[in-house]
Amino acid sequence: MLNLSVLSDPVFCPHSLNKYASIMACGNGYLGLRATHEEEYTQQTRGMYLAGLYHRAGRNETNELVNLPDITGIVIELDGVNFTLLSGDILDWERELDFASGELRRRVLWRSPGGKCYRIESRRFVSLDQLPLVAMRLSITPVDANAQLVLKTGIDATQTNSGRQHLDEISVRVFDQHYMQGIYETQNRAASVVVSAYCSLSRESDNCFTAKNRSLTAHYGLSVAKGDTVTLEKIVWVAHRGDKVLSHQTFAHNALAELKSSAERGYASLLESSGAAWENIWKNSRVEVASSDNLDQLALDYAVWHLTAMTPAHDERISIAAKGLTGEGYKGHVFWDTEIFLLPFHLFTRPQVARSLLRYRWLTLPGAREKARRHGWSGALFPWESAASGQEETPEFAAINIRTGIRQKVASAQAEHHIVADIAWAVVTYWQATHDDVFMRKEGLTLLLETASFWMARAKQVKGRLEIHNVIGPDEYTEHVNNNAYTNYLAWHNVACASRFLAMFGHEDAHFTQLASQFLAQLWLPQATADGVLPQDDTFLSKPAIDLSRYKAKAGKQTILHDYSRAEVNEMQILKQADVVMLNYLLPEKFTSQQCAANLAFYEPRTIHDSSLSKSIHGIVSARCGDTDRAYAFWRDGIAIDLGEDPHSSDEGIHAAATGAIWSGVIQGFAGLQIEKGELSLAPKMPPHWHRLAFPLRWREAHMRFTFENDVLTTETTAPVTLTLWGKTINITGRQVWPQKDFTTPDYGTATSGGRDDA
């Protein structure tokens, strides 16, 4: 048995309601459900989302992930008093998300303001077995006297995204005194959602149903004797479609039939099936660490939980939102996060999902081509923020400028073009890890060609060389610069790979090849200073630096924007995240260990880490430079993004990329996984207080498992694999044991020379 972690919400606190609603959210890649309490709190934001269900609510709005009608809310009236933990006393409290079964549980012993005690227990899960299924149970026991109970629950379509309503109510209906059904359609009529809910109470009660103001509600009133427990079971089926193949009626009828057969099985049986599906996930993806700090294992389980819950493995027309399916932050849009931070996990545990995520980009090429064309470039300019169609979805405005009182425009859509090369990087990495020639021949080459074409059009001739002007690198505190190192290197890599793979697959095109060679020969790649520091862009090194310690102390909160406008920040050496460190991470073969260390040393003090993407990458690069202590410190800071003390860190959803980075920090950091000269490379070096590290890994046709313990690496594989271990190339088969002392270890984990030849 896997001894999986349990994530706890240690104490009821109004301030942290939304944090725990996000981090304890349940999901299955199809549907995400925030871990909100049954009872309402003013600060609590309920949320249920379907992957890929976006809608634009009006003018000046962007498409956003639709917050669906709520099914989790239950008004609990105990002897005339509305149950709320803000009043009365909490005598006993336990709340946990059980990663093994996927069940969210709360047990409360509550004394009402009037002095009566009640035990209130609730359980809930989103099925990993049947994607449209959500099941809940609520049990109430009056502890010290008979009680009069009122329960009200149903389908509440008054839900909005911060006041924006996306769904029209088409009809609501009650069937057989037990089944409620609401049919909804997005206001643009493109998609419909049918929410069907079965409610049943363990005891006789006065029932009625009301339908008013978009809420379909079942009301139960009953007396419960002291010590007796009454249980409400609610099974919900959330069907969704973006087509009109079936009539509303037939579609809704089918959904009801599905619900009925699930309701017949009952909560316990449904949970068991879902738990079995989770068991499979853990078996194939779990990273195990034996650490003196339990949080390390918890974080890794937390990461795999959300990496599973957020990923629409069932539908390649959808990718992963920046907050997964746990909240409305970034409006559910898809960023470069998917390719750079999330794809590695899938690639090495479920490569077919990595393929599906790349297929999403391939399917949305029309939008990317159109965006490039609109701006006068050829090829594909992928949107900075993407939703269902692949068109640019970045909102027009961000925060109020503190000097002018006017909202500032968001520049990312105009200039944060590195996403194009990031996607190409992911295509190449995918092929390296899978050798999936079928994909490369069709989608892969197209993506490489279109992205490369963009860069060749985007670069401009300046004094005999090609430069890329007016871009924003990953560091969004430095806007509209020329020759951003990250962008230029990645663009070069993009074109080089396009060229190489076209040749490799016999798809050469003389015109393209010629243009590509010219581009590769002429593109300016910023060069390191004598100290080994790569300039972030043409002007960065000439800007003044200021003391950032007070802002670094509040990393992630962008407090610098309270003191300086964006324009002012732009003119100083102030980084949200360090582009060059990121570049060192993505193209390790291009840089020596010494260069990486120099960049870390120079850029880190200038980096506030206001992006959740920042510290984890610093951690991996530190690990590769051999500084495991520092790497661990960064990794722990990365964990704290969602799991730390800040009660508001994750109000609008978890940080999807950061969960990917928890996995990457261990596998690419402490286990030293890298693709070197196209082959797998490992160099485990654990933090001192870790005694054991074990993880499964997929690599081409092989299912592998690595266990590192007592300076010995045990390898298990279903197929032979060539592996560079601690700098030495070996071939592994079956189960083998590799004592670290047998490997000479100078320079392990660092790159070969900085030549331009990779992949």
Add this chain to the structure above:
Amino acid sequence: MLNLSVLSDPVFCPHSLNKYASIMACGNGYLGLRATHEEEYTQQTRGMYLAGLYHRAGRNETNELVNLPDITGIVIELDGVNFTLLSGDILDWERELDFASGELRRRVLWRSPGGKCYRIESRRFVSLDQLPLVAMRLSITPVDANAQLVLKTGIDATQTNSGRQHLDEISVRVFDQHYMQGIYETQNRAASVVVSAYCSLSRESDNCFTAKNRSLTAHYGLSVAKGDTVTLEKIVWVAHRGDKVLSHQTFAHNALAELKSSAERGYASLLESSGAAWENIWKNSRVEVASSDNLDQLALDYAVWHLTAMTPAHDERISIAAKGLTGEGYKGHVFWDTEIFLLPFHLFTRPQVARSLLRYRWLTLPGAREKARRHGWSGALFPWESAASGQEETPEFAAINIRTGIRQKVASAQAEHHIVADIAWAVVTYWQATHDDVFMRKEGLTLLLETASFWMARAKQVKGRLEIHNVIGPDEYTEHVNNNAYTNYLAWHNVACASRFLAMFGHEDAHFTQLASQFLAQLWLPQATADGVLPQDDTFLSKPAIDLSRYKAKAGKQTILHDYSRAEVNEMQILKQADVVMLNYLLPEKFTSQQCAANLAFYEPRTIHDSSLSKSIHGIVSARCGDTDRAYAFWRDGIAIDLGEDPHSSDEGIHAAATGAIWSGVIQGFAGLQIEKGELSLAPKMPPHWHRLAFPLRWREAHMRFTFENDVLTTETTAPVTLTLWGKTINITGRQVWPQKDFTTPDYGTATSGGRDDA
């Protein structure tokens, strides 16, 4: 000085939040503002509405009064704890609406869960002097230690109508670090709203502004020493337009300029101006009673408060919503309530407002004509529910049928046609009280002619007489009946008056006159049984009756629909309100006192009074029948509709018609006001515990004042008036004293014989 009442919210209770938010709402006919607390509560519905600002949010929706961006919410964080009365202890509490000044005040002494005490005082008013102006003050005093305060407030456009969003955010902006402005437009772009808010803190603080997810928010953080008071003043200007004469920019600029000049004056000065406007209202409309029960006077002041706050006296394109401007019930639609229950108050205190309300119907004639035409009739069929355009706005569906699980269709729009005759009745009554020939010549005759034409088309020949089939009378528990007494008598009155006034103003039309004579001669008017009971319709008397006592005990809650479907209720002698009693009230000259008493005796036991319009009318008819005790009991039940014990009676807004009935119950009931043979008639008879009754009254050119005390009526008038007093016709001028003993009193207050000649 008028010694005006103060309406108190006696104790903080989560259950009654919305009741008090409605009944203590402020308004000025232009803007209504629910009396919600600064801090949020899950059950609390904030609401700010502009009269006439309707919008349809999507398919299957009707136009509804738009809930505007909120300005009243303030997040109050006291030493890190969100202020909420659900936690901690309330050591002192006072909350009141001061009718004299129009100010809503709350004073709380609160001990936080951590044990620290704070005094929190807030004040607020909607200006009666400058209609777009709302002003607020919030003062906080840490009582027993220094405190760290955070305040957040601004313009929160996440507000919805039960999840329906009506406004698009066009722009938000901060000016001069003090002024916030949001520009919004209805999604159909027909109307725009500019909300401008000035915030100023009495002390230095850390400030910043955020604009996110439709909320523009000012944040203040500061330390306050023990015993010191910090005050936040917020002045808001809510501009609205339905045209595009000015650009958004200019319109918003002007609004900001208005706000700035108001903000310069400050809260106290603005309140004084508004209070002066209220003083004028009280002087001209207040009914004074000296009663041993203070609630009697409170109710009368409450009525005048809301009758003023709900009435868009500034714009004749708008009428009065069923919940005034205090909530979203009935979606802000206009019903017959306006003409029958609200117009009398205005007619006898501010006749120009009564004229404006009738002008609204005249302006919306196109919609009424279109509805008649669509159903194959001529003339004007006014919509059962009306909004801005005069088109039918009744929602399609009501509650779920308890037997089938399907939502039931609302039949009112199809068959509740009596509203046509109700409007005609109001036109005639208006002319009787004003002799406004200019109005009658233009709008009045048109309204009478169009409504009469409708009835002549609507009636059908059945065996040699005209009948009106398939209607719903005011009693909505009896649907689709033939020859509903209320409808037939009112239709007859409508056609008779049209005929008479056309002749009177020399606008006779031979064709119309002939048709009208035929209609008047042939229309079947149900006749009383031997007991004097007028049958409600052709079949009512043949239906079975059941014991209604348990439903009558919960009058207003429609609990009968928990046990019987509407179809089942329809087949029994079950009344929501009594049509025939209503008819007796409206056309007193048609019925003898004995007939009225017989109808009361027969119908009242069969009436649940599930309509808020029911009891007050029973009260007036009882008073006219001489039964003052019973009249008082009904009147008090009418008061209880909003001011009674039920914590949820007024969640979705006050009962506008019921406030009109509070006034009518006294003036038309206890003072015995009636129009008899076209002239004014009075017959004061007070409940035994009333010592004095005084009220102003407008009648044609005269401003009058009546005071009844010690069996003596004192009359004051600015112009001579012919008055029937206690059955005897007198002429009054100047100030005169009329001892009741000088009048022989048999039959006073009762009607003349039931002849067909009226007006």
